[in-house]
Each structure stands twice: as C-alpha cells, then as structure tokens.
Amino acid sequence: MSVEFGFFLETVISGLMAGVMYALVALGFVLIFKASGIFNFAQGVMCLFAALTFVGVQEKFGLPAWLALPAAVGVMILLAWLIERLVLRHLVNQDPIILFMATIGLAYVLEGLGDLMWGSDVKLLDIGLPQGASDYMLDNFNLYVEKLEVVAAVIASILVAALAVFFQKTRVGRALRAVADDHQAALSVGISLNTIWVIVWSVAGIVALVAGIMWGSKSGVQFSLSLIALKALPVLILGGFTSIPGAIVGGLIIGVGEKVAEVYMGPFVGGAVENWFAYMLALAFLLVRPQGLFGEKIIERV
Amino acid sequence: MxxxxxxxxxxxxxxxxxxxxxxxxxxxxxxxxxxxxxxxxxxxxxxxxxxxxxxxxxxxxxxxxxxxxxxxxxxxxxxxxxxxxxxxxxxxxxxxxxxxCFGHLSIEENLLTGAYTRKDGNAAIKRDLEMVYNYFPRLRERRQSQAGYTSGGEQQMCAIGRAMMAGxxxxxxxxxxxxxxxxxxxxxxxxxxxxxxxxxxxxxxxxxxxxxxxxxxxxxxxxxxxxxxxxxxxxxLSENQDVKEFYLGVGGEGQKSFRDVKHYKRRKRWLA
The missing domain is CATH 3.40.50.300 (P-loop containing nucleotide triphosphate hydrolases)
Structure with missing residues (x-):
C-alpha cells in the first residue's frame, strides 16, 4: 500500500469517526423532530449539560463512573419530564416557530443551569476509554487510527442498533412512530401525547449524554461542546430532518467530506476548509434536494 | 334512573x-x-x-x-x-x-397501535387481531404493506379494525x-x-x-x-317528506322549476 493511499485512508477513517459524533447529535434532533415537529435548538446544549452532569456528579459526590452514568441518565429523564411539564404542555397547538423559540430559551436555561450546578471551567472527562493509536492497525496496515475513535464508533453503532430495535419492535416504539405519522390519529387511539413527549425527550437526552461523553473524552467538557450542534444542522439538511438513517449517513458524509476537503483542498485556499465545508454542502443540497437524502418529500396542497 | x-x-x-x-x-x-x-x-x-x-x-x-x-x-x-x-x-x-391511518406503519402495526391502551396481555391482543382479520380478510392479505400505499377502502377498514383492537x-x-x-x-x-x-x-x-x-x-x-x-x-326518517326532499334527493314530483327551488330554500330555513 502506497504511503499516499494510506494517508488518504487515515483521513477517511478519522473523518468517519468524527461523522459518527455528528450523527449522534443529529440523531437527537431527528427523534424530537419526528415525534413532535419541534426543531430542538437546545440539543447541542443538552449534550453539554449531560456531559457536565456526568462529570459533575463524579467530582462533587465522588461517584465512580459506572454509578455516574445511571445518575446522569436519571437527570436527563427528569429534565425531559420537566420540559414537558413546564414548556411543551403549555405550548400545545402553537406554531412550530413558537416552539422553536421556546427551545432557544431552553438552550440558555440549560447552559446557565449547567454552569450554576457544576461550574464553568473546562473539565476533563476520563472514563478510562482507551487513548492513543491502535497498535494493531499500525503494525498490520501501517495506519494511524485513534483507539478512542474506534470505541466511539462501536458505542454509537450499538446505540443506533438499540434504538432501531426499540422503534421497530416494542409497543412504545410503535406508538412513537405512530405519533410521528399522525398526531391526531394517535390521540384518537388512546396514545397520550404527553407521555410520548417525555419518552422521546428522554431518549434524545440519553443520546445527547452518549454524544457528550464521547466528545468530552476527546476534547474535554467545555462550552464549545454545545456548538457542535451547529454542525448537526448541515447533517440534518443532508440526511433529511425526519430520517434516522439519514442522520447517520449525513453525519458520515459531512465528517469524511470535511476532513478530505481540509487535507486536499486546504492548501490551495489557505486552509480552514473544515469550518465551512459542511455549510457549503448543506447549501448546495438545499438548492438541489431540499428534503435531504432520506427525508420525506413534503407535498402540500395550497 | x-x-x-x-x-x-x-x-x-x-x-x-x-x-x-x-x-x-x-x-x-x-x-x-x-x-x-x-x-x-x-x-x-x-x-x-x-x-x-x-x-x-x-x-x-x-x-x-x-x-x-x-x-x-x-x-x-x-x-x-x-x-x-x-x-x-x-x-x-x-x-x-x-x-x-399511520402511513409509514404496516397494516398490522396500525392495528396493533389500536391495542396501545390495553393491559390484558399479548394472547388477548393476538386473538383480537385474528378477529379483525376475519372481519376484514383484505387486511390479512395486506398485513405487511405500508398503510400509506393501500387503497382508500383498505385504509378505512384498517381504521375501523384499529379501533376494534382497543376492545x-x-x-x-x-x-x-x-x-x-x-x-x-x-x-x-x-x-x-x-x-x-x-x-x-x-x-x-x-x-x-x-x-x-x-x-x-x-x-x-x-x-x-x-x-x-x-x-x-x-x-x-327515510319516509319523511322533508328528509326525502332535502337529503335523499327524491322529490316525488319529477323535474323542478325555479320557483320550487325558492320554495325549497324557504322550507329549509324554516327547518333550521
């Protein structure tokens, strides 16, 4: 294998791994958007908040990581319940834009709450995930692959598979899909929307927690974590707002695309391609295929 | 009482x-x-x-x-x-x-959502699913199809069957x-x-x-x-003259002149 091709592969793999992270954040968006038509601006902050909580309970209460995880999950579920009680319930039947504004407010509240509870300094998140390069890949294929990224990809795949089973095979999963299809009809067969919202925000919270932990162990838990949510936006435009596979494929495309573009296009335009590549791609998609790769084409009679 | x-x-x-x-x-x-x-x-x-x-x-x-x-x-x-x-x-x-109907769910999944509120166990739900299929044999044929792609009649059957699943x-x-x-x-x-x-x-x-x-x-x-x-x-009701005239479209007197239409409107106003 030539050195150049090996380097290209390394770039792609590292892009794929970053893409998995994007996909995880985007997944949280899709879940909530599908079930309630709300574009949840706070999803990125939820990642930050979840990761902060995870680290916080370890620091403040000295819990071991394996106890901190269920504690953080519990906090995210409690948060979902509070959001339903205090926000969503009162905004039933409002325009999507109003709900969207509410989630912007929610983002600020969560950000402040996270700071208030756990402090605003950059935190180290170490749950003993393997660090450094994988020797196996280095020895056998002469490729540099981060162990952490591999672990992240594996965990993300497990999570996605678990979600797929949950959605396809369980009674509640079926109800969630039913609500996504037709609110009114779901209501008429006796599915309680309030319960469904709590469930879906809890699931989105748990996905955010996993994403937060992964990003956190890569680059520390800090405010910039909430900004990856912005990267999830082009992912969603690419994959379609309503499609779970779309979020995953979109994430991978953006991850690989921006890494490859940075490496091979960067030198010609003075670098920093990584920062805008995703948005340019999204813009192109909006022009050509606004529903995204896997999104539902919205047909509206006027 | x-x-x-x-x-x-x-x-x-x-x-x-x-x-x-x-x-x-x-x-x-x-x-x-x-x-x-x-x-x-x-x-x-x-x-x-x-x-x-x-x-x-x-x-x-x-x-x-x-x-x-x-x-x-x-x-x-x-x-x-x-x-x-x-x-x-x-x-x-x-x-x-x-x-x-839930367009992206299969017919069978649609029917099962009808049983969402039930707590009497899978066996009873299965029995009722069988019951619904017996009343609507067409739904059994199309159980795996996405409801959104079935015909209007099948969707109506699916909607009624789904309601029946709630017992x-x-x-x-x-x-x-x-x-x-x-x-x-x-x-x-x-x-x-x-x-x-x-x-x-x-x-x-x-x-x-x-x-x-x-x-x-x-x-x-x-x-x-x-x-x-x-x-x-x-x-x-179906023998009532007004119902016949207003809702069943049988006037009894054959072709109507415009004067009769005016009369119709007046009588209808009186009804309301």
Whole structure:
C-alpha cells in the first residue's frame, strides 16, 4: 500500500469517526423532530449539560463512573419530564416557530443551569476509554487510527442498533412512530401525547449524554461542546430532518467530506476548509434536494 | 334512573361547542345511543357532525375547541374531564374522518397501535387481531404493506379494525363512506353491522350519505347549523317528506322549476 493511499485512508477513517459524533447529535434532533415537529435548538446544549452532569456528579459526590452514568441518565429523564411539564404542555397547538423559540430559551436555561450546578471551567472527562493509536492497525496496515475513535464508533453503532430495535419492535416504539405519522390519529387511539413527549425527550437526552461523553473524552467538557450542534444542522439538511438513517449517513458524509476537503483542498485556499465545508454542502443540497437524502418529500396542497 | 342508564350507553345533553373562544359551532345538541344500537348523525357539510363526535371523544382540545355548556355521559358517567386515552380505556373510541391511518406503519402495526391502551396481555391482543382479520380478510392479505400505499377502502377498514383492537364498547365512526365507491361503502357498512350484532359494539355514525346510513342505523338525528332539527326511527326518517326532499334527493314530483327551488330554500330555513 502506497504511503499516499494510506494517508488518504487515515483521513477517511478519522473523518468517519468524527461523522459518527455528528450523527449522534443529529440523531437527537431527528427523534424530537419526528415525534413532535419541534426543531430542538437546545440539543447541542443538552449534550453539554449531560456531559457536565456526568462529570459533575463524579467530582462533587465522588461517584465512580459506572454509578455516574445511571445518575446522569436519571437527570436527563427528569429534565425531559420537566420540559414537558413546564414548556411543551403549555405550548400545545402553537406554531412550530413558537416552539422553536421556546427551545432557544431552553438552550440558555440549560447552559446557565449547567454552569450554576457544576461550574464553568473546562473539565476533563476520563472514563478510562482507551487513548492513543491502535497498535494493531499500525503494525498490520501501517495506519494511524485513534483507539478512542474506534470505541466511539462501536458505542454509537450499538446505540443506533438499540434504538432501531426499540422503534421497530416494542409497543412504545410503535406508538412513537405512530405519533410521528399522525398526531391526531394517535390521540384518537388512546396514545397520550404527553407521555410520548417525555419518552422521546428522554431518549434524545440519553443520546445527547452518549454524544457528550464521547466528545468530552476527546476534547474535554467545555462550552464549545454545545456548538457542535451547529454542525448537526448541515447533517440534518443532508440526511433529511425526519430520517434516522439519514442522520447517520449525513453525519458520515459531512465528517469524511470535511476532513478530505481540509487535507486536499486546504492548501490551495489557505486552509480552514473544515469550518465551512459542511455549510457549503448543506447549501448546495438545499438548492438541489431540499428534503435531504432520506427525508420525506413534503407535498402540500395550497 | 338505573334502568335508563343500563339501556343507554351514551347520552349527550344540550352541549354547546365554541372554537377559539369565539366561533359557536354547536348550539345545543342532545342525542343518545342505546346499548348495542347503531345511531346515525346526519347532515350536510359544516352542520356539526364531526364536532359533535370530537366533543364526545374529547379530541376537541387539540383543535382549540371547547365544550362550554351541557354534559356528556358515557356508561352513566360524565366524561368531559377525561383525556382521550382515558376514554379509549373505558371503551369509547373514535374513527376519524379521512381514515387517518399511520402511513409509514404496516397494516398490522396500525392495528396493533389500536391495542396501545390495553393491559390484558399479548394472547388477548393476538386473538383480537385474528378477529379483525376475519372481519376484514383484505387486511390479512395486506398485513405487511405500508398503510400509506393501500387503497382508500383498505385504509378505512384498517381504521375501523384499529379501533376494534382497543376492545371498545362504542365506536364513534366519522364519515366512513368518504371518497369510496358505492360498492365498497356497502361492504364496509355490512361489516359495521356485523360488528354491531356479533361483537356487541354500539355505533354513533356521522354520515353525509343519508340513504346508506338510514338503511343500517336504527335511529337517526339530523343536524343543521349546529342544532338537531329532527330525529326519529331510521325508518320514519327515510319516509319523511322533508328528509326525502332535502337529503335523499327524491322529490316525488319529477323535474323542478325555479320557483320550487325558492320554495325549497324557504322550507329549509324554516327547518333550521
């Protein structure tokens, strides 16, 4: 294998791994958007908040990581319940834009709450995930692959598979899909929307927690974590707002695309391609295929 | 009192419904459904049929509608404060106008969502699924198809079957004939009748197709402008001159002149 091709592969793999992270954040968006038509601006902050909580309970209460995880999950579920009680319930039947504004407010509240509870300094998140390069890949294929990224990809795949089973095979999963299809009809067969919202925000919270932990162990838990949510936006435009596979494929495309573009296009335009590549791609998609790769084409009679 | 309640599964007493705090849609509607009966709620577009059904099933809230006066009793208990899912649990379920199947779910998954509120275990749910398939053999053939890709008739069957999966004692059926070929309408009403006779489900049926509805129902109410303007045994209604003229399209006197049309309008105003 030539050195150049090996380097290209390394770039792609590292892009794929970053893409998995994007996909995880985007997944949280899709879940909530599908079930309630709300574009949840706070999803990125939820990642930050979840990761902060995870680290916080370890620091403040000295819990071991394996106890901190269920504690953080519990906090995210409690948060979902509070959001339903205090926000969503009162905004039933409002325009999507109003709900969207509410989630912007929610983002600020969560950000402040996270700071208030756990402090605003950059935190180290170490749950003993393997660090450094994988020797196996280095020895056998002469490729540099981060162990952490591999672990992240594996965990993300497990999570996605678990979600797929949950959605396809369980009674509640079926109800969630039913609500996504037709609110009114779901209501008429006796599915309680309030319960469904709590469930879906809890699931989105748990996905955010996993994403937060992964990003956190890569680059520390800090405010910039909430900004990856912005990267999830082009992912969603690419994959379609309503499609779970779309979020995953979109994430991978953006991850690989921006890494490859940075490496091979960067030198010609003075670098920093990584920062805008995703948005340019999204813009192109909006022009050509606004529903995204896997999104539902919205047909509206006027 | 107990006797009346035992024979009446649903009674609506003089309800008034206002949308968005300003639009008065129902101006005092009363009706009752006997246990095990099929009652038709007839009237033109905008008469208030759907609003009446939604007021009963408590789906009005989602459309900013409010029952401001009157009371609704199901099985002898006031139900206005209940949520739609509580009502379904108690056995009163609505099949909405326009079918509203879950388009991305398969037919079988659609039927299973109907059993969402049930707590009596998988065996009972499976038994009822089999029961629904026996009434609607077409659904069995298409059990794996996405509901969104099935025909209008199949979707209507799916919607009724889904309601049956909740194990209801009463179904509020809103315009089952909408957009279906006459033969299919007949087929669906035939099944409704069987469900009524064999499974003991009571039906309150909102329909524009007056002639079919009156053939299958035992009693009928005619709504106009948010009021009940006439009610009676289905047989009586279908023989009533005004009903014949206004709703069944049989005038009896052959071709009409313009003067008769004016007369028609005047009489109709009097009715309302």
């Amino acid at each position: 107990s006797d009346a309640h035992n024979n009446t599964i649903l009674s609506v007493n003089n309800i008034e419904v206002i949308y968005d705090h300003v639009i008065l849609v129902l101006k005092g509607v009363s009706l009752s459904v006997p246990r095990g009966g099929i009652v038709a709620l007839l009237g033109a577009n905008g008469a208030g049929k759907t609003t009446t059904l939604k007021a009963i099933s408590n789906l009005l809230g989602a459309e900013r509608g409010d029952v401001t006066k009157g009371s609704i009793e199901f099985e002898g208990e006031e139900v206005q404060a209940l949520s739609p899912n509580d009502l379904v649990r108690r056995g009163c379920i609505q099949v909405m106008e326009g079918r509203h 209801p004692s009463m179904i509020l059926l809103d315009e089952p004939s909408m957009g279906l070929a006459p033969q299919l309408v007949e087929e669906i009403f035939e099944i409704v009748k069987q469900l009524n006779e064999k499974e003991g489900v009571s039906f309150l049926l909102a329909e524009q197709n007056t002639s079919v509805a009156l053939r299958y129902a035992s009693y009928g109410y005619i709504l106009e402008g948010g009021r009940v303007v006439m009610d009676g045994e289905a047989k009586e």
